[in-house]
Amino acid sequence: MGVEYxxxxxxxxxxxRPHPDAAFALVTAxxxxxxxxxxxxxxxxxxxxxxxxxYPSARKHGYFALTVGRRDSFAAPLPEMFDEYADRDLMMxxxxxxxxxxxxxxxxxxLPxxxxxxxxxxYYEVQFHFGRDFIYHTSEGIDPFKPSPLCSRGHTVECEPESDNDPFxxxxxxxxxxxxxxxxDPTQLVATGRDGRTGAAMRVRGGATYRFAVVVDCGKFFGRRQLRFHPRLKSLVERTLGVETYEYAEFC
Known part of the structure; x- marks a missing residue:
């Protein structure tokens, strides 16, 4: 099996969550x-x-896509893809x-x-995650918010995806x-977690909860060094989308 990062x-x-034209601009950049x-x-x-x-779906365009309720990968020209899934779950x-x-x-x-x-x-994958709602990622490294999140009127907002076939x-x-x-808005909520290398406790404002994220999946090829997003890449994402970003890394 082995550990993945x-x-x-x-x-x-x-x-x-970027509008389709902003998402297209990011891919172009x-x-x-x-x-x-x-x-x-x-x-x-x-x-x-x-x-x-x-992977074979990526041969023509360089990428493939996944969505909730569908087991197979698929691809289409980017403008068409972003427009069709403008308010739906999508992993590219x-x-x-x-x-x-x-x-x-x-x-x-x-470099690893x-x-x-x-x-x-x-080898690795660069992924774009788009959520219709907030993708509420928890794992051995990041705990759920406590108490369970509520809206401003006290109702629970936690829910499940529409299908068990969920790429996230x-x-x-x-x-x-x-x-x-x-x-x-979960931005001010704090999730507790543990550093995957050291086991040290940490607190992450916003947790690993998002409607959009850029994810680098290294699989088992990540070496022994402490990796982070390349500063040039991080800066390019922030400039193109006009937002600040933060990083969360995990071993699984």
């Missing part, structure tokens, strides 16, 4: 600066897209099976290897209370 870049306020492959990139034809049954995944073959910048810092030749074995494997917090319609 993921790093989340979450906007603050946690209510933020990340492609132009060498963080993502686009459909015209020559390296796209060199990657096998065989490490997962979901750019898989990189070989950093060296892709020619991309590595999204975390520092010393020998540049090891870049050929370095997470509960939800309603963006608007299902009983009274009041808007809900």
């Amino acid at each position: 993921r790093c989340f870049l979450i906007p603050r306020p946690n209510t933020f 990340l492609r132009d600066d060498g963080w993502l492959l686009g459909p015209e990139h020559p390296a796209l034809a060199l990657l096998p897209f065989k490490q997962s049954r979901l 995944v750019w898989p990189v099976e070989s950093l060296a073959t892709s020619g991309l910048r590595y999204p975390l810092d520092p 290897f010393d020998d540049p030749a090891d870049a050929a074995d370095c 494997y997470s509960a939800r917090l309603a963006a608007r209370c299902p009983q009274c319609g009041a808007a809900f």
